[in-house]
Every structure is written in structure tokens, then in C-alpha cells.
Amino acid sequence: MAQKEVLDTYEMTIGIECHVQLATKTKLFSAADNDARDSEPNSKVVPVDYGLPGMLPVLNWEAVRLSVRAGKALNSEIALRSHFDRKHYFYPDLPKGYQTTQMYEPIIGPGSIAVPLEDGSAVDVRIHHAHMEEDAGKLTHFDGYSLVDLNRAGTPLIEIVSEPDIHSAAAARAYATELHRLMTYSGVTHGDLYHGNMRFDVNISVAKKGVTELGTRAEIKNLNSFRSVERAAEYEFNRQIDILESGGKVVQETRGWDDDRQLTVSQRSKEDAQDYRYMPDPDIPPIVLTPEEVAEIQSDMPVLPQIYRDAWSSLGLDTSVVNTLLGTRRHAELVRKVQLDAGDGAATRIANLFASGLGSNSSDEQVSAIDEGVSADELIELAGMIEKSEISSNTAKDIFKALYAGEHNPRAIAEANNLLQNSDTDAIAVVVDEILADPASAKVLEDIRSGNDKAIGYLVGQVMKKSRGQANPALAQELLRKKL
Amino acid sequence: MKIAKQIDEVAATSAVAVVRAALERAKADKNNVVINLSESRALERAAKVDAGELKGRLAGVPFVAKDNFLGYGAPTTAASKLLKSFDAPLQATVVEKLESEGAICIGKVNLDAFAHGGSTENSAYGVTRNAVDPTRVAGGSSGGSAVAVARGIVPFALGTDTGGSIRQPASFNGVVGIKPTYGAVSRYGVVAMASGTDTIGVLAHDVEDTALLMDIMTGQDTKDMTTLPDFFAVQSTPTGKKLGLIKEFMAEGIDPIVRARILAAVEQYKSLGYEVEEVSLPMLKYALAIYYIVVPAEISSNLARYDGVRYGSRVGNEGTLRDVYELSRQAGFEPENKRRIIIGSYVLSSGFFDAYYQKAQKARTLLIREFNDVLSRYDALIGPVAPSPAFKIGNNTDDPLKMYLEDVMTVPASLAGLPAVSVPIDTNDEGLPIGIQIIGKRRDDAHILAIARELEELRHG
Numbered sequence: 026m027a028q029k030e031v032l033d034t035y036e037m038t039i040g041i042e043c044h045v046q047l048a049t050k051t052k053l054f055s056a057a058d059n060d061a062r063d064s065e066p067n068s069k070v071v072p073v074d075y076g077l078p079g080m081l082p083v084l085n086w087e088a089v090r091l092s093v094r095a096g097k098a099l100n101s102e103i104a105l106r107s108h109f110d111r112k113h114y115f116y117p118d119l120p121k122g123y124q125t126t127q128m129y130e131p132i133i134g135p136g137s138i139a140v141p142l143e144d145g146s147a148v149d150v151r152i153h154h155a156h157m158e159e160d161a162g163k164l165t166h167f168d169g170y171s172l173v174d175l176n177r178a179g180t181p182l183i184e185i186v187s188e189p190d191i192h193s194a195a196a197a198r199a200y201a202t203e204l205h206r207l208m209t210y211s212g213v214t215h216g217d218l219y220h221g222n223m224r225f226d227v228n229i230s231v232a233k234k235g236v237t238e239l240g241t242r243a244e245i246k247n248l249n250s251f252r253s254v255e256r257a258a259e260y261e262f263n264r265q266i267d268i269l270e271s272g273g274k275v276v277q278e279t280r281g282w283d284d285d286r287q288l289t290v291s292q293r294s295k296e297d298a299q300d301y302r303y304m305p306d307p308d309i310p311p312i313v314l315t316p317e318e319v320a321e322i323q324s325d326m327p328v329l330p331q332i333y334r335d336a337w338s339s340l341g342l343d344t345s346v347v348n349t350l351l352g353t354r355r356h357a358e359l360v361r362k363v364q365l366d367a368g369d370g371a372a373t374r375i376a377n378l379f380a381s382g383l384g385s386n387s388s389d390e391q392v393s394a395i396d397e398g399v400s401a402d403e404l405i406e407l408a409g410m411i412e413k414s415e416i417s418s419n420t421a422k423d424i425f426k427a428l429y430a431g432e433h434n435p436r437a438i439a440e441a442n443n444l445l446q447n448s449d450t451d452a453i454a455v456v457v458d459e460i461l462a463d464p465a466s467a468k469v470l471e472d473i474r475s476g477n478d479k480a481i482g483y484l485v486g487q488v489m490k491k492s493r494g495q496a497n498p499a500l501a502q503e504l505l506r507k508k509l
Numbered sequence: 510m511k512i513a514k515q516i517d518e519v520a521a522t523s524a525v526a527v528v529r530a531a532l533e534r535a536k537a538d539k540n541n542v543v544i545n546l547s548e549s550r551a552l553e554r555a556a557k558v559d560a561g562e563l564k565g566r567l568a569g570v571p572f573v574a575k576d577n578f579l580g581y582g583a584p585t586t587a588a589s590k591l592l593k594s595f596d597a598p599l600q601a602t603v604v605e606k607l608e609s610e611g612a613i614c615i616g617k618v619n620l621d622a623f624a625h626g627g628s629t630e631n632s633a634y635g636v637t638r639n640a641v642d643p644t645r646v647a648g649g650s651s652g653g654s655a656v657a658v659a660r661g662i663v664p665f666a667l668g669t670d671t672g673g674s675i676r677q678p679a680s681f682n683g684v685v686g687i688k689p690t691y692g693a694v695s696r697y698g699v700v701a702m703a704s705g706t707d708t709i710g711v712l713a714h715d716v717e718d719t720a721l722l723m724d725i726m727t728g729q730d731t732k733d734m735t736t737l738p739d740f741f742a743v744q745s746t747p748t749g750k751k752l753g754l755i756k757e758f759m760a761e762g763i764d765p766i767v768r769a770r771i772l773a774a775v776e777q778y779k780s781l782g783y784e785v786e787e788v789s790l791p792m793l794k795y796a797l798a799i800y801y802i803v804v805p806a807e808i809s810s811n812l813a814r815y816d817g818v819r820y821g822s823r824v825g826n827e828g829t830l831r832d833v834y835e836l837s838r839q840a841g842f843e844p845e846n847k848r849r850i851i852i853g854s855y856v857l858s859s860g861f862f863d864a865y866y867q868k869a870q871k872a873r874t875l876l877i878r879e880f881n882d883v884l885s886r887y888d889a890l891i892g893p894v895a896p897s898p899a900f901k902i903g904n905n906t907d908d909p910l911k912m913y914l915e916d917v918m919t920v921p922a923s924l925a926g927l928p929a930v931s932v933p934i935d936t937n938d939e940g941l942p943i944g945i946q947i948i949g950k951r952r953d954d955a956h957i958l959a960i961a962r963e964l965e966e967l968r969h970g
Contacts, residue, residue, distance in 0.1 A: 072598065075819060076819065078595070078701070079585075079697065079698040079699050079700050079701065080698075081696060083733075084734065113809075113810060113857075117830070122814045123810055123813055301859075302810075302854060304857050304862075307807060308734065308735065310734055310735060
């Protein structure tokens with residue numbers, strides 16, 4: 026691998042195409058169930074999806090509505106007239122021999138999004154366009170044969186095509202993450218990455234810094250996690266520089282990401298590029314919208330990430346905490362509600378609990394079942410208990426997790442488990458006296474007297490232990506010092 | 510045979526007897542009309558009519574469908590080897606509509622494979638012979654449908670018309686055939702040829718029957734986004750009994766007898782109080798060129814699904830995936846299918862799309878504008894259906910271009926999406942039928958049938 030000094034003389038340029046599966050009930054052109062997770066192969070398929078002779082597509086208007094919302098989230102103009110085209114190629118995952126897509130007149134026009142980076146700065150990434158299309162089926166390969174599952178065939182997608190405005194692997198990851206937030210917040214997709222609800226194709230080229238002409242790009246197809254977007258970009262950056270440094274030429278090709286080996290592998294070179302013979306689809310009339318319809322569809326857009334960021338700027342949260350929170354729309358909503366109902370202090374406490382307590386980037390649907398039960402009022406009560414030192418910060422985490430395990434009422438949980446801190450000076454003083462009188466403490470007392478102040482922590486710990494965690498540690502320390 | 514006559518017979522005997530008689534006629538047919546009969550299903554349904562379980566305006570009336578309509582009781586072959594054993598799991602909307610009125614489909618009839626052709630010579634199931642002269646073609650691609658009606662096997666037959674496939678065989682065999690306005694009848698459940706010009710129509714004994722059937726068949730279908738809301742009523746305000754005779758159709762290349770018969774029909778319309786003027790549509794000279802770019806393009810797309818993977822005959826399974834594709838398609842398609850797939854793939858390919866497909870679509874827009882402009886001054890346009898009566902079997906098979914020229918008078922209305930009906934007016938000296946074509950404004954299907962009816966009444970009294 027090239028030395029860091031060499032790497033530093035290059036810059037990468039990245040454009041990303043993102044496929045987003047829309048959260049509609051039925052498929053883009055048929056009445057088949059659009060949710061085929063954990064279903065038997067070919068069980069969510071009707072004759073239209075099967076490409077039977079004589080079958081005709083019937084456009085799902087819900088997919089149009091979700092696309093119009095996605096356009097709003099991307100700060101894009103919505104085309105008042107858009108049209109479907111056919112993209113032809115032969116493969117068993119494509120029952121009609123063509124994919125119905127929007128080549129010439131996409132529904133979502135140019136836009137841009139501000140992508141927040143970990144250091145708190147942001148980079149603007151322009152959106153070239155986004156178009157509607159149908160997903161293909163899935164092939165599973167065995168020794169000597171392959172099986173076709175058409176459950177996914179006809180699932181509505183939008184493909185969001187960015188301009189090549191990204192220049193680091195971290196920014197590529199941040200872009201992918203922000204797109205995920207935007208699409209889940211606006212209700213466009215369930216955002217379940219594990220089930221392929223969002224998939225990324227990363228186009229990357231490298232060139233010497235200061236050179237305006239872009240290098241030859243490679244396309245890394247079908248990345249399904251933010252991490253793999255970042256790692257694949259890093260890997261390609263190094264690979265392409267190695268080629269250039271050794272006097273070679275980067276070939277324009279499609280590559281895949283091998284997650285086990287953490288590297289990209291060549292799949293198809295430009296010479297094998299297919300001629301898709303695009304043609305307007307005569308079976309589907311153009312989608313025609315009025316400005317009023319667009320406004321109506323976009324009128325109930327949920328709060329988008331940037332609005333939360335602005336609202337939380339007064340909380341003094343780390344960027345990483347904010348990003349973790351924004352990873353799950355429902356969590357962001359709860360923290361915002363706590364902020365509105367109980368103020369910045371309570372919101373900060375709850376935000377930090379979310380950042381430390383639960384995983385991020387789980388799909389809305391996965392967490393929603395448990396989340397349903399957790400209310401902002403419960404979180405406000407929990408924040409109040411922390412503020413009044415009724416519970417320790419560790420106890421707060423435990424109660425928070427208990428709430429997300431399906432329990433209710435933070436105070437009841439604390440009481441039932443004897444978790445409330447004792448701030449009764451007399452009661453704690455009794456325990457303090459017991460600890461000081463304990464012969465086991467003699468050595469530590471000597472240390473403290475000889476100037477090792479830190480050793481007092483051991484005694485506080487003993488008080489906590491004896492009180493089964495209920496003593497207010499600050500109070501215990503104060504009493505210990507007084508007695509010493 | 511009129512529909513009313515069959516209904517009388519059902520009343521006098523039984524639906525089972527009427528359907529059984531139609532089945533017998535179909536079996537005795539010597540013109541190679543039928544591909545498959547759906548005998549048991551037809552008789553079951555006839556028994557239901559007799560039991561009073563099935564009612565409607567066509568209760569017990571037998572019919573046949575061109576074998577590109579999906580239906581129960583018999584395979585849907587599209588006259589191809591590829592779909593030889595394809596049993597459809599559903600029925601075309603229009604078959605359902607006719608059956609909901611009590612009509613009984615007794616079988617599926619011959620066509621050019623996938624409806625590619627104008628003579629029913631391109632079928633994997635043999636040539637259908639002309640109803641009048643068995644050494645001549647039936648026309649096509651709805652040749653089986655036309656001969657079935659002309660030979661009196663059934664009173665009506667379903668057909669499809671993409672560039673003349675109903676009108677030309679209707680004219681060749683002396684029956685009425687209508688190509689409705691594009692979108693008037695649902696295409697759901699009909700094997701697609703060229704989606705932008707495919708229309709579903711019917712061939713019948715006379716104009717009155719045709720109007721009744723159109724009343725049943727037309728209307729919006731939620732399964733076909735290109736269908737129009739129900740409109741089968743006279744839409745336009747007649748401009749005062751004024752017809753335009755298309756000059757370009759009467760000029761070079763037309764058989765003198767056909768020309769003479771059309772001019773005689775013009776005189777008949779004049780005697781009915783019509784004013785008839787010759788009109789010129791200069792864009793017509795490009796119609797065939799436009800058609801043979803746009804239609805093959807759509808054919809190459811619509812036929813991509815026949816890959817041998819999910820249904821239809823599969824060849825080459827022991828080889829690679831590519832073998833399955835190549836060998837299944839090689840074995841399943843007829844030469845004319847392959848020719849059109851190749852032309853279509855060519856005009857859509859990168860670098861040629863703009864020069865061919867896009868340019869053809871622009872020219873098509875100009876043609877439509879010209880039609881609209883002329884039709885704003887007339888009730889309808891009239892002219893011949895084809896340059897000559899039915900030609901000899903084998904006459905054009907070695908020369909695809911010559912065969913395509915047969916479509917020159919029918920493709921313009923298809924490209925413009927206009928309704929057009931072919932009505933028998935006379936025969937030539939050898940007794941071969943000759944029809945007149947009446948082309949109307951968009952959605953004016955009922956009006957052109959009314960105009961056709963006047964001529965029919967004049968001739969038959």
C-alpha cells in the first residue's frame with residue numbers, strides 16, 4: 026500500500042446512487058403484497074409480477090406520493106410530468122425482460138442536501154435527480170443450477186443519484202447515513218438495511234490534488250451498510266492509487282464488495298456493458314401532477330433531521346450523540362418532545378441516555394413495537410429523578426433499559442428494585458460510622474491520613490455497597506470527609 | 510349468421526344444441542380455422558344457460574377468440590410453438606365481459622404467430638384458407654376469426670388489430686370488422702404485440718351486431734391504464750353528412766376493380782344525401798415507414814419475456830443460461846417474429862434510437878395532427894381497406910416488403926389511434942369480397958358504425 030505522504034497527494038471523488046425501497050402496501054405495478062420479509066419464495070407474486078403474457082402494469086399511486094415526499098426531503102423540484110421507460114436485458118430475475126424505470130423524465134429533479142460530518146461541519150451534496158423504478162427478483166445459486174425468487178420483483182424503488190460532490194470515505198458514509206435519516210423521517214421507506222431497504226452504489230475515482238480532470242471511475246455495487254460504504258471507498262482509494270503509482274491505468278468497471286475479506290472484486294468491465302435499448306413504456310400513461318397536488322402531498326411532512334439539529338443546538342450535545350439520536354426517528358421525536366415539555370436540561374439527560382443505552386440505525390419498524398410503549402412523560406419523569414439526585418446515573422441507565430424492555434413507570438421500577446438513592450443524612454451517617462469502625466478500613470484510613478486523598482473513593486464504594494446502592498454517593502463522601 | 514338468429518335458436522331448441530352445432534361446424538371446417546376447441550367448458554356453460562343460471566344479451570350465443578386472448582378451457586398458443594401448452598390462469602377482460610352476457614367461447618382460432626403478419630401464413634399451426642377461395646389467404650393476422658364468421662361457424666369472433674389485423678381479413682372474407690379507438694377496449698389478458706397501437710375488436714356478420722358487441726366490450730378497465738372511460742355513444746357533432754375520400758389510397762398501386770367498387774360506394778353515399786370530397790393527407794406516405802419502426806421496437810420489448818424460464822417451452826436446459834435463452838427463442842418463434850425482433854432491437858439500440866425510433870414518433874405526431882385537422886371538417890374519412898382483394902397463398906411469403914405493403918391503408922388509423930371499420934360492399938368478378946374502410950374521430954366509434962349502417966341498409970334493404 027502507498028505511503029501516507031503519497032496518499033496525501035491524491036483526492037478521491039465520489040458520487041453515490043442509492044436505491045430506496047418504498048414503504049407501500051403493494052408493489053409498484055401490481056396488487057401483490059410488498060412486504061415479503063421471511064416469506065416463502067414466490068409467495069408474494071401475482072401474474073403481473075410473473076410477466077405472464079397479456080399482463081399490464083397498474084401504477085400504485087401511493088408510490089407516487091412517497092416519491093413526492095422524498096423529493097421534498099431532498100430539496101428537489103418535483104416534475105409535474107414524468108414518464109416510465111423500459112430498460113431491457115435478459116436475466117432470470119427480470120420476468121418481463123425489461124425493468125420499468127424512468128430514464129428520460131424522472132419524477133424528482135435536481136436538489137441538494139447538507140450532510141453533517143462528525144466534526145460538526147457540513148458538506149453540501151447536490152442531487153442530480155431521483156427516479157422511480159421497480160426492483161428485480163432474487164437469484165440463489167447452487168451447484169449446477171440457480172433458483173429464482175420473484176417476491177421482490179416489482180417492489181417500488183426510488184434511485185437517488187448524487188453529483189460527484191463527495192471527497193472522503195467518511196463523507197461518503199455521512200451522506201449515506203443522512204439519506205437514510207431523510208428517507209425514514211419522511212416515511213418514504215422502512216429503512217431496514219438488513220433486508221435491503223436501502224442499497225448504495227458508490228462511483229469512485231482518484232486524481233492528483235489540484236487536477237481538475239477526474240480519473241477513471243469504478244462503481245462498487247450493492248453496498249448495504251454505512252460501514253461498507255466507508256470501507257469500500259477507503260479500499261478503492263488505496264487500490265486505485267496503487268495502480269496509478271505503479272504506472273498502471275484504472276479500468277472503468279463494476280466491482281463488488283466482499284465483506285468477509287474487506288475488499289472489492291471486479292465483476293464486469295465497460296467492454297461488457299449492455300445496450301439497454303431504453304424505450305418509453307406505452308402501457309403506462311405519464312404521471313401528471315398539479316402544483317396543488319404536490320403541495321397537498323408534501324403538506325404533512327414530518328420534522329426532518331436538520332430541524333432537530335437546529336432545535337438541539339442549545340443542548341450542548343456531542344455531534345455523535347446527535348447523530349445516534351437521529352439514527353432512529355422515533356427517538357429523535359421523543360427527545361424533541363421532552364425538550365418542548367420539560368426543557369433543555371431534561372432533554373440533554375435523555376439524549377445522553379439514548380446515546381449510551383440503545384443501538385443506533387435500527388429500522389423504525391424494528392424498534393417501533395417496543396417504542397410504542399415508551400412515552401415522553403415517562404422519560405420526563407426519569408429526567409426529573411436524575412436531576413433531583415434520586416437515582417444515580419448508573420441506575421438511570423438501568424431504568425431506561427427497563428423501559429425499553431417493556432416495563433413502565435420509572436419511579437415504580439426504582440421503588441420495586443430499591444434503586445432510589447438515600448439522601449437522608451442521618452441514615453447515611455450510621456452506615457459511614459459502621460464503615461469507619463470496620464477493621465478492614467484501617468489500612469485505607471492510614472493511606473488517607475498520609476496524604477493519598479484518592480483512597481477515599483474506596484470508602485465511598487464500601488458505603489454504597491453496604492447501603493445496597495441506595496446512598497447518595499456525593500452525600501456519603503461529604504460525611505466521610507467530615508468524620509475524618 | 511346473425512346473433513339474433515342464434516338467440517332465436519337457443520329459444521327454439523337449447524343453448525346446448527346451439528353450442529353443439531357450432532362445435533360440429535368447427536370440427537367439419539376445411540379452412541384450418543381452429544387451433545384448439547374448448548368443447549367441455551363450452552357445453553358446461555351452455556347447460557348453465559339452459560338451467561337459467563347464465564343470463565344476458567348473448568345468452569347461449571357461441572363465439573371464438575383469436576388465440577392471443579387468454580381464456581379458460583384451451584391453451585393460449587398465440588399460434589406459436591413457444592406457447593403450445595400454455596394454459597392461462599385467467600381470462601382476458603373482454604372475454605369475461607362477453608361471458609358475463611351469457612356468450613359462450615367454443616374455442617381459439619388461428620392467427621399469424623404473435624399476430625405478426627397480414628395473411629395467417631406465419632402460424633405454427635398451418636395456413637388458414639380464405640372463406641371464398643381456399644387457394645387464397647384469409648388475410649391476417651385475425652384470419653381465423655374472419656373465416657370463422659364468414660363460414661358461419663359462429664356469429665362473431667374476437668380479434669386484435671395493431672396495423673390492420675381485423676379490418677384486412679374482414680375485407681378479404683366479406684364480414685364486418687372494427688378496430689376501435691385506442692383505449693376503447695381493455696387489452697388486459699391479450700398477448701401484447703405493440704402496446705401503443707394494439708386494439709381489441711370484433712368481427713361479425715353485420716354492423717348492427719358489431720354495434721351491440723362494442724356496447725358490451727368497451728369501457729374503462731382498472732387493469733389497463735390506457736383504457737378510456739365508457740364512451741360508446743356518438744361523441745361528435747356531425748358536420749352535416751360530409752365524408753372525405755382519402756386521395757392517397759385511391760392513387761397508385763390500387764387494384765382497378767377495388768377502386769371502381771369504392772367509387773360506387775361513394776355514389777351510394779351521395780344518394781343517401783352525403784357530400785363526399787376527395788381529401789389529401791400528405792403525411793400518409795410516411796405511415797408505413799413509421800409503423801415498421803415503432804411497432805417492431807415495441808414487439809422486441811414485449812416479446813422479451815418469452816425466455817423459456819417461467820412458462821412456455823424450454824430448450825437447452827442441459828446447457829448454460831444463455832443456451833436456454835437462445836435455443837428456446839430460436840425454437841419458439843417463427844421467422845417473421847424473429848425478423849421483427851431484430852428490426853426492433855436495431856432501432857432501439859444505442860446510437861440509433863434518436864435516428865429511428867424518436868424520429869418515427871415525431872413523424873407520427875405530425876400524422877396525428879394531419880388526421881385531426883382533416884377530421885375536423887368531415888364526419889369520417891373513407892377509402893379502401895387493402896390495395897387488392899385476397900391474394901394467393903404463398904404469393905408474398907418470399908418478400909417481406911411486399912407483404913408489408915399490404916398494410917399501407919390500415920396502419921395510418923392505427924398509428925393515430927382512430928376508430929376504423931371495414932364493411933363489405935361488393936365482390937370482384939371472381940367473387941372475392943371487397944370492403945370499404947370508414948375512419949372516424951377519436952372516440953367516435955359509434956358514429957362510424959352509424960355511417961356504415963346506412964350503406965349496409967341501402968345494399969340489403
